[in-house]
Amino acid sequence: MTEQQTGVNPQEPPRSPSRSIGIGRLLIAVYGVLALAATGRSFVQIVSRFDEAPLAYSLSALAAVVYVLATIALTAPSARWYRVAWITIGFEMLGVLVVGTLSLVDPALFQHATVWSVFGSGYLFIPLVLPVLGMWWLYTHRPDTHRPATHRPAARRAS
Amino acid sequence: MIEWFSWLQLAIAVPAGVLCVVLGLLxxxxxxxxxxxxxxVELLLLAQLVVALVAPLVGNEATGSLLEFYTYLISAILLPVAAGFWALIERSRWSTVILGVACLSVAVMIYRMVQIWTVQGV
Incomplete structure (x- = not known):
């Protein structure tokens, strides 16, 4: 590692209340991947065999939309999007817990895989872990309503 | 889909992903x-696209759903591009980690693609 990398880089955005800095970037990226995965799967399910399990596949589509919304909400700095982030991530938590439990207790109900079946085991349990991390992130990065977005690093637009 | 080529892809995508994640965290x-x-990883995916398009013409047909296969393949092709642009725009350690996450996600998707192509209905 060179000195350049260990030293303070003036281009590095300052620590700010924005939710999309530092490790939050990683959270957004992983949410993006999951949104893509859920959208892709639900697209295939609905196009090729929607009649087989309208309930499970509608749920897949809903989950996909919520993941996309959550990804956007995490990148957007406003207080309104902060609320949307809580709602969507809370919905995911609820979804993965309810559908995960039901898929184990009554497998007949969810014969067709959704992103949340068996607590997201088809997705390395990422759907189960991610909302927890997301809520922790939101809790520790509450928007400062008195000082709205004074430090918006230009790089935020990158997402 | 040529099976050994897919395993080669995995053998590159997984270490590439681990390397990026580790260097990023460092x-x-x-x-x-x-x-x-x-x-x-991206170039190999594009090669895979060509292979997937040509293979059925020479009698190497997918056993599973082609729609599902191509949804995975197209999504996989988009991932390194998105992560790469992210890394160009924002030069931070987390961009390196994100490159790794993209490579590892691609690896999982290639594995699923192999299953779809070779094992009917998985």
Missing amino acids: GRKPTDLTMGATLL
């Missing part, structure tokens, strides 16, 4: 090494 900004590794 605080490295995206470098030629990490960007190059991601680019290699």
Whole structure:
């Protein structure tokens, strides 16, 4: 590692209340991947065999939309999007817990895989872990309503 | 889909992903090494697309759903590109980690693609 990398880089955005800095970037990226995965799967399910399990596949589509919304909400700095982030991530938590439990207790109900079946085991349990991390992130990065977005690093637009 | 080529892809995508994640967590900004590794993963995916398009013409048909296969393949092709642009725009350690996450996600998707192509109905 060179000195350049260990030293303070003036281009590095300052620590700010924005939710999309530092490790939050990683959270957004992983949410993006999951949104893509859920959208892709639900697209295939609905196009090729929607009649087989309208309930499970509608749920897949809903989950996909919520993941996309959550990804956007995490990148957007406003207080309104902060609320949307809580709602969507809370919905995911609820979804993965309810559908995960039901898929184990009554497998007949969810014969067709959704992103949340068996607590997201088809997705390395990422759907189960991610909302927890997301809520922790939101809790520790509450928007400062008195000082709205004074430090918006230009790089935020990158997402 | 040529099976050995897919395993080669996995053998490159997984180490590339691990390398980027580790270097990113160590605080490295995206470098030629990490960007190059991601680019290699992307090029192999494009080669895979050509293979997938040509293979059925020479009698190597997919056993599973082609729609599902191509949804995975197209999504996989988009991932390193998105992560790469992210790394170009924002040169932070987390961009390196994100390159790694993209490579590892691609690896999982290639594995699923192999299953779809070779094992009917999985």
